[in-house]
Amino acid sequence: MTRLILFDIDGTLLLTQGAGRESTRRAMTEVFGTAGDIDxxxxxxxxxxxxxxELLEGQHTREDIGAILPSYNETVGRHISAIISGFAVTPTPGALEAVNQLRARPDISLGVLTGNASRAAEVKLRAGGFDPAWFPAGAFGHEAFHRNDLPELAIQRARAHYGYDFPLSDIIIIGDTIMDIACARAAGVVAAVVLTGFETxxxxxxxxxxxxxxxxxEFAAWV
Ligand SMILES: [Mg+2]
Structure with a gap:
């Protein structure tokens, strides 16, 4: 019997102080020739x-972008790797200690559910002091257009990795935006948020x- 916690990355586990936006600008410019109105x-x-x-609206269809995303994932991962040391990436207050407490518990399993493409997610996690291997089940922003379609992927992978069929009521999505809450609601799992990110x-x-x-x-103490 174990519960599954799916962490959002930006604003929840860590803050990249602009490295995400800058690496997206560089990768989009390389792949599409423009980053649109990214600022x-x-x-x-x-x-x-x-x-x-959204940034390429009128120039590329959603489907065309979807077809390019596997290689875009590698491109944005390369760009963020190249620039991340120039940004003061910081875990949110208490985040490293909280994750370490939780991953030491036999009744807790961990994963990530993030809008980031997977390569960039790994780079951000490492820069924040987290080992991506601590979150063996994940779903990423190059795998679905709608965030609400990511929980199913993450939950499938968690079931495969942990060999356990987590009941939906024992799954928590923890994020920092109303879209994290909507995503948890759509999946029928517990919706939790922290105030360390990008929403009032x-x-x-x-x-x-x-x-x-x-x-x-506080979240780790509550869990
Ligand atoms: Mg976030």
């Missing part, structure tokens, strides 16, 4: 597939998650 783009809670579709407390409260925490330290 005005709101990334919060969106998958990379959705972000690229009032906006998160209005979206009625099952639980709101100041930091991942």
């Amino acid at each position: 005005a783009h709101h990334f919060s809670g969106k998958t990379d597939w959705q972000t690229l579709s 407390p009032a906006a998160l409260e209005a979206a009625q998650p099952d639980a709101i925490f100041e930091t991942l330290s």
